[in-house]
Amino acid sequence: MHGPRTALIWRAVFALIGWAILALQYALMLATPDRSPVELTLNFFSYFTILTNVLVALAMTLPVVAGGSAPGRWAASPGVRASVAMYAVVVGLVYHFMLHATWNPQGWLLVANLGLHYLMPTAMLLDWLLIVPKGALRWSDAARWLAFPLIYGAWTTIHGLASDWWPYWFVDASTLGWGKAGAWFAGLLAFFALVGLIVVAIDRRLGRRDRTSASA
Numbered sequence: 001m002h003g004p005r006t007a008l009i010w011r012a013v014f015a016l017i018g019w020a021i022l023a024l025q026y027a028l029m030l031a032t033p034d035r036s037p038v039e040l041t042l043n044f045f046s047y048f049t050i051l052t053n054v055l056v057a058l059a060m061t062l063p064v065v066a067g068g069s070a071p072g073r074w075a076a077s078p079g080v081r082a083s084v085a086m087y088a089v090v091v092g093l094v095y096h097f098m099l100h101a102t103w104n105p106q107g108w109l110l111v112a113n114l115g116l117h118y119l120m121p122t123a124m125l126l127d128w129l130l131i132v133p134k135g136a137l138r139w140s141d142a143a144r145w146l147a148f149p150l151i152y153g154a155w156t157t158i159h160g161l162a163s164d165w166w167p168y169w170f171v172d173a174s175t176l177g178w179g180k181a182g183a184w185f186a187g188l189l190a191f192f193a194l195v196g197l198i199v200v201a202i203d204r205r206l207g208r209r210d211r212t213s214a215s216a
Contacts, residue, residue: 007131011060014123018057021115022050028109039163046159047167048152049095052087053116056124059084078136078203083145085128086199088121090192098170128199135207142196149192153185 062075166172
């Protein structure tokens with residue numbers, strides 16, 4: 001994907017799609033009759049999928065609408081885009097292999113589901129692979145990127161204890177017990193670390209290739 005104009009168009013398109021999908025999912029969730037809007041809103045922002053898609057939407061939006069500002073430069077930086085791509089890839093993989101078989105969305109819910117778990121993660125991954133300059137990442141970045149899932153795990157525990165509502169079956173401590181839920185979370189954290197290391201390895205490999213090509 002060559003040229004700043006092409007990148008700008010790509011990001012503008014997926015910024016619009018990303019926010020539209022989030023709005024659709026939120027509207028569908030608010031239609032649930034047995035919970036209050038406040039509770040539904042809190043639950044909505046307690047899904048890792050939703051939080052990651054908010055990050056993806058912001059990563060697509062800020063370089064377009066505020067490219068010259070500090071937030072725009074931050075969102076366009078290689079480290080930020082690599083980390084958001086990593087989170088998005090994990091969202092897609094975990095959904096496909098651990099959650100896909102547990103329900104059967106239809107209609108607009110299917111549209112939102114495909115957008116959140118497949119379309120936007122793929123768009124963010126391609127953005128990182130094809131637009132972002134390579135060679136700036138360090139191996140330690142993969143460890144630093146674990147802060148987001150760790151904070152999310154702490155919030156999920158606090159929220160779950162207070163409300164007895166858990167966003168995913170594999171962190172439902174009230175059903176699985178703390179031992180099994182903790183083991184699942186530790187395994188997922190290790191998976192985040194693995195995907196992060198793969199992202200750094202790709203970045204470093206492509207960075208070396210680009211430097212070799214430039215000096216040839």
